Amino acid sequence: AQSVSQHNHHVILSEAASLELGCNYSYGGTVNLFWYVQYPGQHLQLLLKYFSGDPLVKGIKGFEAEFIKSKFSFNLRKPSVQWSDTAEYFCAVSQRGGSYIPTFGRGTSLIVHP
């Protein structure tokens, strides 16, 4: 069965620090990749997605992620975090040509201190 691993469960940073959240998946075929974010008190919403093409994907609010097929990874990055980035971040992977049901990682709680 497909699995998604997010290595960091809790991350605490100061404003202006750089962020990288790891995401690895186990499926060897073609995949669709997503990062979702849940701000305090809000719905889960899409941050960015990768289906094909340029493996460096840019999303909202200055976030980007790089798909490295050989490493089965889709790490999320932001050069300089803000207090408003405090949220829960979830990586999700779905199998193209399969059921398309996304498998989610356990999530990473990010706290940014002002």
Added chain:
Amino acid sequence: GAGVSQSPSNKVTEKGKDVELRCDPISGHTALYWYRQSLGQGLEFLIYFQGNSAPDKSGLPSDRFSAERTGGSVSTLTIQRTQQEDSAVYLCASSLRQDNEQFFGPGTRLTVL
């Protein structure tokens, strides 16, 4: 436009009672998903509806759980004879097609006493 809505937002019930959770997806979205989110855990897939196809029920944890989607729109998740371990946030999501991004509702927080 309107997003995914869920009702009730909170539900407190006694062990052994049945509960129904409702999801109104975005109009025109053919795919609908139910997930369960427990504290400190990721999203646990429960069931998936795609158009008029038979639902994928592979994530339902027991036969106490069931769901239906009427007219390709509104969905109801039913949990019979609730147990304390059923306490969680139940999330509904819809997508335009099965391979698109998902739009999530606010969730229903279920507490079983």
